[in-house]
Amino acid sequence: MKLKLEGITKIFPSRNKNGKEVVAVNDFTYEIPDGKLVGLLGPSGCGKSTTLYMICGLQKPSSGKIFFGDDDVTELTPENRGVGLVFQNYALYPHMTVKQNIMFPLENLKGADRLKKDQMLERAYEAAKLVQIDELMDRKPSELSGGQQQRVAIARALVKMPRVLLLDEPLSNLDARLRLQTREEIKRIQRETGITTVFVTHDQDEAMSISDFIVVMKLGVVQQIGKPQDVYDNPANLFVAKFLGIPPINVLKGVVKNDKLYIDGKEIKEFKGVKDSYIKAEAAMKLKIADFISNIPEELRGPFEKAVSSEDYNTIEAGPYPVVADYMRKEKGLLEQIAKNAFDVYVGIRPEGFNLNDNGNFELALDKIEVMGRDISLICKNEASINPFVRAIISSDFKISENAETVKFDIKPHKLFVFNGVTEERIYE
Amino acid sequence: MVEGKNQWKAWIYLLPCLILLLIFTVWPIFNTVRVAFLDGYNGMKAVGGTEFSFGIKNFSDVVMYKEFGTCLLNTILLCVITVPVSTLLALLIAVCLNSIKPLNRLLQTIYFLPYVTNTIAIGMVFAAMFNIVGTMGTQNPIITTAGIINNIIGIFGVEPINFINTGSSYAANMAVMIIYIVWNALPFKILILLGGLQSVNKQYYDAAKIDGTSRSRTFWRITVPLLSPMIAYVVITGFIGGFKEYSSIIGIFGEKLGPASEPGRLNTMVGYIYSSLSLGNEGRASAAAIILFGIIMAVTLVQLYVQKKRVHY
Numbered sequence: 001m002k003l004k005l006e007g008i009t010k011i012f013p014s015r016n017k018n019g020k021e022v023v024a025v026n027d028f029t030y031e032i033p034d035g036k037l038v039g040l041l042g043p044s045g046c047g048k049s050t051t052l053y054m055i056c057g058l059q060k061p062s063s064g065k066i067f068f069g070d071d072d073v074t075e076l077t078p079e080n081r082g083v084g085l086v087f088q089n090y091a092l093y094p095h096m097t098v099k100q101n102i103m104f105p106l107e108n109l110k111g112a113d114r115l116k117k118d119q120m121l122e123r124a125y126e127a128a129k130l131v132q133i134d135e136l137m138d139r140k141p142s143e144l145s146g147g148q149q150q151r152v153a154i155a156r157a158l159v160k161m162p163r164v165l166l167l168d169e170p171l172s173n174l175d176a177r178l179r180l181q182t183r184e185e186i187k188r189i190q191r192e193t194g195i196t197t198v199f200v201t202h203d204q205d206e207a208m209s210i211s212d213f214i215v216v217m218k219l220g221v222v223q224q225i226g227k228p229q230d231v232y233d234n235p236a237n238l239f240v241a242k243f244l245g246i247p248p249i250n251v252l253k254g255v256v257k258n259d260k261l262y263i264d265g266k267e268i269k270e271f272k273g274v275k276d277s278y279i280k281a282e283a284a285m286k287l288k289i290a291d292f293i294s295n296i297p298e299e300l301r302g303p304f305e306k307a308v309s310s311e312d313y314n315t316i317e318a319g320p321y322p323v324v325a326d327y328m329r330k331e332k333g334l335l336e337q338i339a340k341n342a343f344d345v346y347v348g349i350r351p352e353g354f355n356l357n358d359n360g361n362f363e364l365a366l367d368k369i370e371v372m373g374r375d376i377s378l379i380c381k382n383e384a385s386i387n388p389f390v391r392a393i394i395s396s397d398f399k400i401s402e403n404a405e406t407v408k409f410d411i412k413p414h415k416l417f418v419f420n421g422v423t424e425e426r427i428y429e
Numbered sequence: 430m431v432e433g434k435n436q437w438k439a440w441i442y443l444l445p446c447l448i449l450l451l452i453f454t455v456w457p458i459f460n461t462v463r464v465a466f467l468d469g470y471n472g473m474k475a476v477g478g479t480e481f482s483f484g485i486k487n488f489s490d491v492v493m494y495k496e497f498g499t500c501l502l503n504t505i506l507l508c509v510i511t512v513p514v515s516t517l518l519a520l521l522i523a524v525c526l527n528s529i530k531p532l533n534r535l536l537q538t539i540y541f542l543p544y545v546t547n548t549i550a551i552g553m554v555f556a557a558m559f560n561i562v563g564t565m566g567t568q569n570p571i572i573t574t575a576g577i578i579n580n581i582i583g584i585f586g587v588e589p590i591n592f593i594n595t596g597s598s599y600a601a602n603m604a605v606m607i608i609y610i611v612w613n614a615l616p617f618k619i620l621i622l623l624g625g626l627q628s629v630n631k632q633y634y635d636a637a638k639i640d641g642t643s644r645s646r647t648f649w650r651i652t653v654p655l656l657s658p659m660i661a662y663v664v665i666t667g668f669i670g671g672f673k674e675y676s677s678i679i680g681i682f683g684e685k686l687g688p689a690s691e692p693g694r695l696n697t698m699v700g701y702i703y704s705s706l707s708l709g710n711e712g713r714a715s716a717a718a719i720i721l722f723g724i725i726m727a728v729t730l731v732q733l734y735v736q737k738k739r740v741h742y
């Protein structure tokens with residue numbers, strides 16, 4: 001069954017009068033295809049759990065709609081949604097045995113759905129077998145290891161054959177080895193049951209390895225949705241580029257002048273279309289500000305518009321919509337660069353995007369070499385780098401002298417991304 | 430552990446406390462047992478200046494005495510009825526209080542009032558409420574206003590009930606006692622259970638919702654088992670307190686321990702011990718105290734046994 005989110009937004013009111021309200025999830029729209037596993041990915045506090053709780057009904061969206069298949073479930077209580085949820089810390093009932101825990105959702109069924117006692121047992125054992133805990137049925141949760149508890153939680157979520165399975169960072173309590181093993185298991189179980197699944201994690205490795213699709217979030221806003229490899233190969237903005245990939249992407253400051261990209265004063269390659277993209281970004285920003293103002297209640301609009309037109313940032317930031325000041329600064333920055341006709345950009349280069357080449361046009365100062373068996377990491381320095389080091393990973397077939405002062409590279413074109421220096425959005429050639 | 434050569438220091442620190450305990454707790458307990466087995470002991474020398482002889486006459490006296498049966502029955506009845514009732518009520522109230530966010534402070538103060546108010550004072554108020562005439566003790570037929578309870582049930586056209594005055598029935602007396610004791614026992618129990626509820630992880634309830642659990646099943650299958658250690662504590666202390674019921678009877682019926690027509694009808698075990706003492710029969714009082722101790726001990730042991738099977742820590 002497909003799962004459709006239509007502009008769901010969750011706003012938590014502020015605790016005190018003057019506090020700012022929290023927009024935990026902002027206008028999330030996505031249709032998860034039937035039987036797929038989707039990974040919700042983002043740093044702590046970006047609204048992943050909140051999204052999950054809205055899907056299962058423990059929290060009500062402030063606006064927007066949720067559909068299971070063609071049914072609008074936005075107003076349904078969790079009891080009536082038929083979802084399975086695995087909590088971050090499992091929330092197994094401590095006073096019940098594993099068997100009782102798994103059977104509990106079945107015992108709650110009423111009317112026509114209600115099973116006979118032996119059917120319930122059979123279903124419970126089926127679910128337990130699926131996660132390989134059928135040996136442990138008479139133990140209490142406190143007598144299980146973290147990994148076993150986690151599997152019990154999955155069995156409990158699966159036993160009633162939910163329409164949607166939701167997992168909230170289910171692996172965060174496990175050690176590294178068990179984590180690897182269990183994530184494969186989750187993938188296997190999901191394939192075998194074919195239940196549409198949403199999996200929350202802040203570990204990009206985890207999300208990439210088992211998801212059919214990943215959704216990258218930041219501060220409640222969806223940044224990018226796609227197949228893991230596509231998102232990795234084609235990040236939509238600097239945040240996504242930085243968030244995905246281990247070791248992380250190298251970010252350097254660059255300048256584009258006359259359709260040529262320079263890093264640290266040296267020309268790297270030809271790069272067209274930057275000016276157009278800045279002009280577009282500026283227009284979009286202008287529209288965003290105007291749109292914001294038109295949505296402000298009548299009685300607040302007057303003074304607010306005045307502050308905007310006089311560029312009185314302090315007044316705007318003290319007001320109810322501080323974010324507009326940020327937009328305005330960005331717009332101004334864009335305009336300045338368009339006027340100069342020289343564009344500050346961020347250049348992202350994946351560590352695996354370097355080819356050793358003595359005639360290459362990208363030269364870096366070599367700091368040290370890390371050998372990792374299959375490949376080696378060249379830890380280099382460059383003035384333009386945002387991070388302290390630039391890391392280049394090359395095959396260990398290449399031999400590099402320890403004493404080399406500098407190394408020269410070619411950069412693989414599909415491993416290099418250029419981002420707007422102001423908005424941090426990707427600039428496509 | 431304190432090292433060997435410094436142990437005497439530890440003992441010195443403990444000494445003041447130990448001495449007081451010895452004088453006021455250990456010796457009285459020991460003496461009670463001793464006195465209980467001295468036939469006819471009354472605090473003075475036996476007739477003829479001889480010592481009292483050892484024996485179990487005190488115990489047979491206690492059991493033979495006709496008031497003893499009444500006292501035992503009253504005590505057991507009050508315990509067996511009020512402890513479960515007050516525990517269940519306290520549980521329900523605690524669950525309700527826990528789910529009400531506004532007015533929480535005010536409600537906490539209100540439900541805690543009985544706990545800090547004098548038992549006798551509350552008893553007198555209850556007596557006035559259940560009185561058939563306006564003020565307790567005034568039997569003047571000209572005063573026709575009944576107590577507030579009778580006034581209220583009068584609105585529904587029910588004849589006034591004689592709860593506690595001359596000529597009232599045993600059932601009516603008991604009903605008043607039970608209501609009063611339950612009401613008095615609630616605050617402490619609510620306090621304990623509410624504390625327990627507040628420490629229950631909210632995620633169990635979220636999980637129960639996801640699992641499609643109805644409200645009543647959530648209560649019986651999740652809340653009650655998770656609270657079972659607190660419930661066990663409240664029940665055990667409730668029984669121990671219940672077997673020592675006495676001041677509440679005085680509060681409502683005064684020193685007569687019953688309606689004017691039937692003095693002593695609502696007497697309890699502690700009342701029995703007390704009256705034996707005041708009659709100068711210390712041997713019998715001690716024997717009765719030991720019997721009461723035995724009963725409380727037995728009941729507590731049974732509860733501890735049940736607890737092993739039913740309580741989830």
Ligand SMILES: Nc1ncnc2c1ncn2[C@@H]1O[C@H](COP(=O)(O)OP(=O)(O)OP(=O)(O)O)[C@@H](O)[C@H]1O
Pocket residue numbers: 012013022023024042043044045046047048049050051202
């Ligand atoms: N009940 C609440 N009241 C107010 N704010 C809340 C509430 N629940 C969450 N928030 C806020 O909403 C934002 C998103 O929270 P959420 O729990 O969804 O984050 P998350 O992505 O799951 O993070 P983590 O990876 O740390 O679990 C956070 O800023 C959080 O402080």
Ligand SMILES: [Mg+2]
Pocket residue numbers: 048049050168
């Ligand atoms: Mg979370």
